[in-house]
Amino acid sequence: MRSKLKAMKNPKEFDVIIWGASGFTGRLVVEYIFKKYGVGKSLHWAMAGRNQAKLEKVRAAVADARVPIVTADSHDRPSLDAMVGRTKVMCTTVGPYAKYGSELVAACVEHQVHYCDLTGEVQWMRRMIDKHHEAAVANGTKIVHTCGFDSIPSDIGVYFVQKAAQEQTGQRAKAIDMRVRVMKGGLSGGTFASFSNTIEEAKQDKSIYKTLVNPYGLNPEGEQSGNDKRDLQTVKYDESNQTWMYPFIMAAINTKVVRRSNALMNYVYGKDFSYSEAMMSGDGFSGKMKAYQNALILGTIFGAKPDTFLRKMIDKFLPKPGEGPSKEERESGFYKFHFYTTLENGSKAFGVVTGDKDPGYGSTSKMLAEAAICLAKDDLPKGGGVLTPSTAMGDALLKRLEDHAGLTFSFKV
Numbered sequence: 001m002r003s004k005l006k007a008m009k010n011p012k013e014f015d016v017i018i019w020g021a022s023g024f025t026g027r028l029v030v031e032y033i034f035k036k037y038g039v040g041k042s043l044h045w046a047m048a049g050r051n052q053a054k055l056e057k058v059r060a061a062v063a064d065a066r067v068p069i070v071t072a073d074s075h076d077r078p079s080l081d082a083m084v085g086r087t088k089v090m091c092t093t094v095g096p097y098a099k100y101g102s103e104l105v106a107a108c109v110e111h112q113v114h115y116c117d118l119t120g121e122v123q124w125m126r127r128m129i130d131k132h133h134e135a136a137v138a139n140g141t142k143i144v145h146t147c148g149f150d151s152i153p154s155d156i157g158v159y160f161v162q163k164a165a166q167e168q169t170g171q172r173a174k175a176i177d178m179r180v181r182v183m184k185g186g187l188s189g190g191t192f193a194s195f196s197n198t199i200e201e202a203k204q205d206k207s208i209y210k211t212l213v214n215p216y217g218l219n220p221e222g223e224q225s226g227n228d229k230r231d232l233q234t235v236k237y238d239e240s241n242q243t244w245m246y247p248f249i250m251a252a253i254n255t256k257v258v259r260r261s262n263a264l265m266n267y268v269y270g271k272d273f274s275y276s277e278a279m280m281s282g283d284g285f286s287g288k289m290k291a292y293q294n295a296l297i298l299g300t301i302f303g304a305k306p307d308t309f310l311r312k313m314i315d316k317f318l319p320k321p322g323e324g325p326s327k328e329e330r331e332s333g334f335y336k337f338h339f340y341t342t343l344e345n346g347s348k349a350f351g352v353v354t355g356d357k358d359p360g361y362g363s364t365s366k367m368l369a370e371a372a373i374c375l376a377k378d379d380l381p382k383g384g385g386v387l388t389p390s391t392a393m394g395d396a397l398l399k400r401l402e403d404h405a406g407l408t409f410s411f412k413v
């Protein structure tokens, strides 16, 4: 009652603040929201970052002077508290999150402000869960990581398949193997910086490595075991779906998020639910060759050891922070996920999730923006905590993704 009265006395100035608006992805989020929702209409929003001049430049390029600018630096907690105090939802693209994100999460939990981000840094998510989950449950704040390509299509995809299976067959899905059928897009410098930071942290702390390789590494304490093994590390033939497959770089994040969703929903998918992800390259000799060739390329880019000649050569060609795929690359990108599903009685079913634009930026910026607006405006599942997209937003986010963000979801038995 007292907090309701307080909220009525101090209505928030903004529904959403986008922090990191001067970066590659933040700028795309601002551009999307400006084009789709305008300024001063049903959505009250602001763009934020640490550098006023840079923000003004971005605003002039992708929006207009009516969009308010807020400044806050990750190293200056009072500036974060002041920013968080002005909004219902904080949406952040300031990364690497393990370097710059912790104080913002702490401020959001303290001020009871819902939060969403794009992190795929499992070790940092683990730290945020351990530090803030209980307090966020107690005060009803929703802290939602992984609201981009990792892990919305996987997490909401499984949520959708499980619901559709129940509705159409009365059974849950006992196992789902997600295979990436096609994917076209590039990576940004910020993503490489976050990836390199995770590897650096894991080198220095063995417990981080343990979290990264534990399939249940994001599950609640005491619930970190189950049927699933580590994500695919090699090229392999998938007998049941008759395709060659090779490692999917995002599986290490997505599969853990899906398992955390199941645990947070009291194992609504079943305690024995099994989930895997891999890239598929088709059947026959060409499928096999494609799998080996792509696995080799990925292994070289992500596996080259630090401080070696090879690493230095590769880094020369990778985008720097602030850089990423061109507009043409973003517009011509797309992705399609197959969800090969086994129901409780052993019969098979099939789900598909597709997205337009390139996965990491064109599609991600729309998913993140819609997640932030969903947290601010929609009727959501009750309760707070360090949540996942499906446990925080469920059907409301699924609807927004289909209506606005260019994703499709289908299921057949």
Ligand SMILES: NC(=O)c1ccc[n+]([C@@H]2O[C@H](COP(=O)([O-])OP(=O)(O)OC[C@H]3O[C@@H](n4cnc5c(N)ncnc54)[C@H](OP(=O)(O)O)[C@@H]3O)[C@@H](O)[C@H]2O)c1
Binding pocket: 020, 021, 022, 023, 024, 025, 026, 049, 050, 051, 054, 072, 073, 074, 075, 093, 094, 095, 096, 097, 100, 118, 119, 120, 146, 147, 148, 149, 150, 151, 188, 189, 190, 191, 192, 194, 195, 321, 322, 323, 324, 359, 360, 361, 364
């Ligand atoms: N999950 C996904 O699907 C997905 C997709 C895309 C990106 N991401 C993640 O999103 C993050 C951003 O990627 P990006 O390519 O947009 O990176 P970026 O272009 O390097 O942008 C980083 C942003 O952080 C800001 N920043 C840096 N230090 C700061 C500080 N101390 N205080 C306040 N702001 C600070 C930068 O501000 P300045 O401009 O002032 O330097 C910039 O706005 C990365 O962690 C990346 O891995 C994830």
